[in-house]
Amino acid sequence: MATKEDDLADEFSKLSTKTQNEIKLSNGIDPTWLTAHSIKDGYSFWCQLTLKQLVDRQLSQTYFQELIFIIEKEQQIYDFHMRLDPKGQNGLTVDFLYKTAANKLGPDQGDVCISCDMNNPLSQSSLIKKNPTTCIWLDAQLRNKLIITPRRHIERLSQMSEEEMTQFWQDAQAILNEEGCNWETMILNHGKYRTHSHLHMKINIGQTQWIRCIGNKYKEKIQQMQNLFACEERDTNIKKYFGNRKFNKWSGIKKQ
Numbered sequence: 534m535a536t537k538e539d540d541l542a543d544e545f546s547k548l549s550t551k552t553q554n555e556i557k558l559s560n561g562i563d564p565t566w567l568t569a570h571s572i573k574d575g576y577s578f579w580c581q582l583t584l585k586q587l588v589d590r591q592l593s594q595t596y597f598q599e600l601i602f603i604i605e606k607e608q609q610i611y612d613f614h615m616r617l618d619p620k621g622q623n624g625l626t627v628d629f630l631y632k633t634a635a636n637k638l639g640p641d642q643g644d645v646c647i648s649c650d651m652n653n654p655l656s657q658s659s660l661i662k663k664n665p666t667t668c669i670w671l672d673a674q675l676r677n678k679l680i681i682t683p684r685r686h687i688e689r690l691s692q693m694s695e696e697e698m699t700q701f702w703q704d705a706q707a708i709l710n711e712e713g714c715n716w717e718t719m720i721l722n723h724g725k726y727r728t729h730s731h732l733h734m735k736i737n738i739g740q741t742q743w744i745r746c747i748g749n750k751y752k753e754k755i756q757q758m759q760n761l762f763a764c765e766e767r768d769t770n771i772k773k774y775f776g777n778r779k780f781n782k783w784s785g786i787k788k789q
């Protein structure tokens with residue numbers, strides 16, 4: 534039988550939950566956006582705002598830092614494939630897939646970090662914009678992706694300062710606005726899911742929009758990059774920039 538103390542304890546627990554929720558809401562983040570739903574190979578979070586709305590309302594830094602806190606500090610997951618999917622008017626989902634980490638090998642890169650060392654033809658021809666804390670690139674493997682990297686050589690989102698995190702999402706949204714294209718998914722691999730050690734986010738763009746917005750505008754840069762992998766030095770260049778990595782069928786520099 535419930536005692537008065539139990540009732541009071543219940544009331545207190547409700548009050549305490551309510552207060553916590555109010556605290557959460559006061560920073561603009563709805564607690565349901567931080568609820569982990571189990572999916573195959575990991576967790577999924579659903580945020581009712583779009584990425585653009587998160588950025589415009591200055592919530593992106595807090596939201597993504599809270600998600601990363603849940604994954605790394607609470608769940609102790611450090612090897613993961615993080616994927617953002619737009620859901621139209623219904624906001625976005627952020628998935629963290631980690632259960633296949635045992636099959637992953639981690640980074641295998643060449644002699645240079647192509648995101649830090651600008652003193653090489655591949656980095657020079659793929660760079661399209663330098664912001665104070667981020668760089669925007671065409672994909673070094675010539676796929677339909679824009680790449681955003683922090684200027685600092687860091688390997689995880691959790692290593693970003695609040696300022697860097699704010700700027701990172703703002704710059705991602707800004708380049709999409711500038712190029713006039715939508716995104717299909719955004720991917721951030723961590724730990725063993727990486728192929729390149731420097732943190733980078735791949736912004737996948739649909740084929741039609743890619744040709745219309747990016748392909749034409751950066752025709753010369755794309756040609757320069759193609760030339761690097763279509764010349765006598767092809768194998769040397771692949772080793773230099775990508776190490777012994779295997780390329781999948783989507784790669785623009787797969788075996789010719």
Ligand SMILES: [Zn+2]
Nearest residue numbers: 646649686731
């Ligand atoms: Zn680097």
